Amino acid sequence: MTDDNARPMPAARLAVAATLALVSGPALAAGLEFEVTLPQPEASPAYRPYLAAWIEEPGSKEIRGTVAVWYDTRLRDNLGRGFLRDLRSWWRAEGEKLDLPADGLSGPTRGPGTHKVAVAPANAALAGLSAGDYVLAVEVSREDGGRETLRAPFSWGGAENSAEVTGEREITRLKVTAKP
Numbered sequence: 001m002t003d004d005n006a007r008p009m010p011a012a013r014l015a016v017a018a019t020l021a022l023v024s025g026p027a028l029a030a031g032l033e034f035e036v037t038l039p040q041p042e043a044s045p046a047y048r049p050y051l052a053a054w055i056e057e058p059g060s061k062e063i064r065g066t067v068a069v070w071y072d073t074r075l076r077d078n079l080g081r082g083f084l085r086d087l088r089s090w091w092r093a094e095g096e097k098l099d100l101p102a103d104g105l106s107g108p109t110r111g112p113g114t115h116k117v118a119v120a121p122a123n124a125a126l127a128g129l130s131a132g133d134y135v136l137a138v139e140v141s142r143e144d145g146g147r148e149t150l151r152a153p154f155s156w157g158g159a160e161n162s163a164e165v166t167g168e169r170e171i172t173r174l175k176v177t178a179k180p
Contacts, residue, residue, distance in 0.1 A: 030179050032067065032119040032126060032154070036138055037172040040112040041145060048072075048109035049142035049170060050083060052090035053117070055125045058135050058153060063094045065125025067136075068117050069102070070109050086141040089149055114173075131157025131180075140170040154178040 038049060051070040056063050071084055085091050098105075119126060134156055139149040148170040152163045155178060162177040 030121045031123075032136070033116065033177045033179070034067075034119075034136055034138070034152070035114055035116045035173070035175045036140075037114045037174075038110065038112050038140070038170070039172045041142070043144060047143040047145065048111055049140045049145065050087055050109060051138065051140050052084070052087045052095060053136065053138045054090060054094060055129070056135050056137050056151075058133050061093075061137075063090075064129065064134065065123070066090070066094050066098065066105055067119045067123060067125050068107065069095070069098075069105050070107050072109055083143070086143075086147065087139045088141075088147070089137070090139050126156075129156045131155075136174075136176040138171060138174050142170060146170050150174040152176040156180050 032055075034053065036051070036053075040046075049070075050072075051068065052066065053068040054063050054066045069084070084095055087095060121127065132155070133153060135151045135153050137149060137151045139147070141147040146169045148167050150165050150167050150171050152165045152174050154163055154176050155161050157180050160177065160179050162175060164173065164175040166173050
């Protein structure tokens with residue numbers, strides 16, 4: 001007695017299946033990752049900073065899209081959204097137009113330390129990117145603290161690449177890795 005469903009897969013179909021498995025592995029790992037290190041403030045009490053991260057055209061600073069916004073999402077009447085104006089560069093160019101909180105973008109503030117953020121290829125800012133050079137900009141503002149913006153270049157559409165920049169006050173380090 002033989003089971004027709006248990007027949008071995010023809011060699012051509014097996015080769016196609018193996019190729020798809022190899023190709024889909026890296027495709028699933030595609031996207032953009034960034035690590036931002038926030039310092040331990042000297043002042044007490046120290047408030048957690050608000051953060052906005054976006055992709056822009058190099059040189060022109062034209063924003064292609066927001067990839068992350070950290071703010072106090074727990075305040076009643078969406079009061080935390082009002083303080084996003086302190087992220088001046090981002091707010092004027094993009095933030096004022098966004099309907100927040102936004103799925104996949106909004107999140108709570110973070111304390112001191114290194115925080116890793118993975119931006120999926122389906123993110124609107126990445127989905128429309130053509131191959132080329134871009135900049136990841138990260139702006140941080142803290143109540144009774146300062147404000148700082150760092151920009152790290154990356155290339156989209158080629159091989160995996162990364163860049164790292166250091167800050168002075170509100171961001172100690174920013175590292176971006178593109179996995180197109």
